[in-house]
Amino acid sequence: MTETTTPEPTTSEPTTLTVDVVVLGAGAVGENVADRAGRTGLSVAIVEEHLVGGECSYWACMPSKALLRPGAVLAQARAVAGAAGAVTGGVDVAATLASRDAIVHGWDDDSQVEWLDGVGIRLVRGRGRLAGPRRVAVTADDGAPVVLEARHAVVVATGSTPVLPDVPGLGDVEAWTSREATAVRDVPASLAIVGGGVVATEMATAFADLGARVTLLVRGDRLLPAFEPFAGEAVAASLAAMGVDVRLGARLARAARTDAGGAHLELADGAALDVERLLVATGRRPQTGDLGLETVGLEPGAPLAVDDAGCVSAVDGGWLWAAGDVTGRTNTTHQGKYDARVTGDAVAARFGPRAGDGPVDADGDDGWSPLRALADHAAMPQVVFTRPEVAAVGLTEDAARAAGLHVRAVDVPFSSVGGTTVFGTGPHDDGGAARIVVDEARRVIVGATFVGPEVAELLHAATIAVVGQVPLGRLWHAVPAYPTRSEIWLRLLEAYGL
Incomplete structure (x- = not known):
């Protein structure tokens, strides 16, 4: 036409x-x-x-990962004997921002x-x-x-x-959202971040790497509340080791612009702090x-x-x-x-x-159709590019139980596989951990979470297992190569009892 x-x-x-x-x-x-x-x-x-x-290309996924990648590479190099001695200094801020600019094509x-x-x-x-x-x-x-x-x-x-909370004075301090943070030109000496989710934790990591003094103000009692609790705990410990001031249960009560153009923040518990910049990362609508x-x-x-x-x-x-x-x-x-x-x-x-040539919504033999977004219901993957990384797909243990499933959570540390020894661990890194959530009635995995360096690349195998509803007895025959960290699948199935 x-x-x-x-x-x-x-x-x-x-x-x-x-x-x-x-x-x-x-x-x-x-x-x-x-x-x-x-x-x-x-x-x-x-x-x-x-x-x-759109957002992903210029102000979200791509520029944020460009800001995070140099610090992750340096941290991993420092974790490997034979490479650690060659690492001197920290993140090159100018080169990092130039790389970000190239990745977003100069916002063209x-x-x-x-x-x-x-x-x-x-x-x-x-x-x-x-x-x-x-x-x-x-x-x-x-x-x-x-x-x-x-x-x-x-x-x-x-x-x-972005959603900005209704806080008196917030509109006067020219608060950043994720757009301003990922497009930063001059790294502030101090940065307060309001929020405890993906954007907040990733930007806390990135700006700590870039040399800012970061304070993370989290209204709830843990980071990354949509993920398994051990994921947020690991990220909080890592951020603290990087020098980030992580304050759980901190509610912003009032904000005001300082004479120097920064932000004066007052918390509900009476504490106060002055920062050069404020980033609000409290969700989107x-x-x-x-x-x-x-x-x-x-x-x-x-x-x-x-x-x-x-x-x-x-x-x-x-x-x-x-x-x-x-x-x-x-x-x-x-x-x-x-x-x-x-x-x-x-x-x-x-x-x-x-x-009219055929049925618009024809299902396959297993009920899945290419014309229906069924993965949205219980098989959505997500990666948080903090240090350690968090990679998860499907349901958490709590979400599965809330959905009425009879499940069992199986946890295994990455230190249990030989690939982690070769991969290397740093002074504040034990290699991470993995969890699968098993629907006991069907003996299939309905959720999986990996926490550790570069675990993002392990996620798709879990996504296939969840979407494909692969029975554990069949999954047992998928032999992981040695010595790789993907051997964590063998350890998880052994821990389950196979």
């Missing part, structure tokens, strides 16, 4: 573009939706107000725009809002109005936005506040509830879809991209040139 455009507008008359599918948001999720929907011949337009590639999206052009996706620059069923109004960068009319579907992939949802009968600001294919259930006609953070189902780039692939394929199957 081909796109159609009206003649050039006169004065304030909007340009109208009619395509098969309109995607709101050209981050990693929106790009994947557009690509998958367009592969079978549907014409697709994608709307983006900022940079094509030309290469991503070229990719859109190469796959035939029409980019419309500007701010887009729903203006009724299958209709998107865009205010272009130059102020000109553009109306996009979708023959079949509109997909919302606008991501999420779906970015739906100004999308025109009210024009199609939905509540602005709320997540877009979708079915497993990504269709917004509350809107009649099956034309409105959504994927990624905006749905409230996921909060990682990789899981959002997975949802995007499912949603894009489902849109193509329902509305594409070959629609």
Whole structure:
């Protein structure tokens, strides 16, 4: 199908573009939706107000890992006899920031725009809002109005936005969010971070490496509350060893701008501190506040509830879809991209040139379908790039029990495998630990957590075991190579009783 455009507008008359599918948001999720929907011949337009590639490419996943990587490499080198003596000094701040700049392409999206052009996706620059069923109004960068009319579907992939707590004076101190932290130009001498989750712990690690004096203010009683408790405990101990002041149970009560332009912080327990910069990392919410949802009968600001294919259930006609953070189902780039692939394929199957050739949602023999995002329910993987790293997939022990499963948690230290001895451990590193959570009724793994240096690369094996529901008796025959740290799988199954 081909796109159609009206003649050039006169004065304030909007340009109208009619395509098969309109995607709101050209981050990693929106790009994947557009690509998958367009592969079978549907014409697709994608709307983006900022940079094509979105948060992950420029202000989250990629730049944050660029800031974290040098410190991790130095720490691991120091843990290996024969290499430790060659390590002098700490992280080269200027080189680290230059590497970050290169990884984000200097916050220039030309290469991503070229990719859109190469796959035939029409980019419309500007701010887009729903203006009724299958209709998107865009205010272009130059102020000109553009109306996009979708023959079949509109997909919302606008991501999420940081949540700032309601603290008196917080608006006066020019608090950072993750965007300012990952785009830092001048490393502050002192930094307070409010939060205890992934962004807070990763940025505490990165800025400690970069030479800042870091204070971590955690309202709860542990770090990384969404993970197994031993993960947060290990990260807290490591941060303290790095010189980070980790304060659990610390609630920010008031903030004020100092004469020097920094932040004066008062805590609920009466303590106070002055810092050069304040980073607030207290979570994110779906970015739906100004999308025109009210024009199609939905509540602005709320997540877009979708079915497993990504269709917004509350809107009649099956034309409105959504994927990624905006749905409230996921909060990682990789899981959002997975949802995007499912949603894009489902849109193509329902509305594409070959629609009607077969069942849109055909399940395999095991009940899994490529057109349903079933992994969102109990098989989402996540990595926290702290030191030690935390890698987890599926359910924690507590979450599994809350879901009504009869489970057994099996814990094994990485020191039990020969690969750890070769890999090396540092003065504040015992090699880490691993846990699997086993559904005793089915004798399959429903969750796994690894804590230790570079355990991110061990995660996919666990993800396959969880998604594939591999019986432990079969998993026993997957022989790990020696001497590698993946031998932890043998030790876990032995500890279980095999």
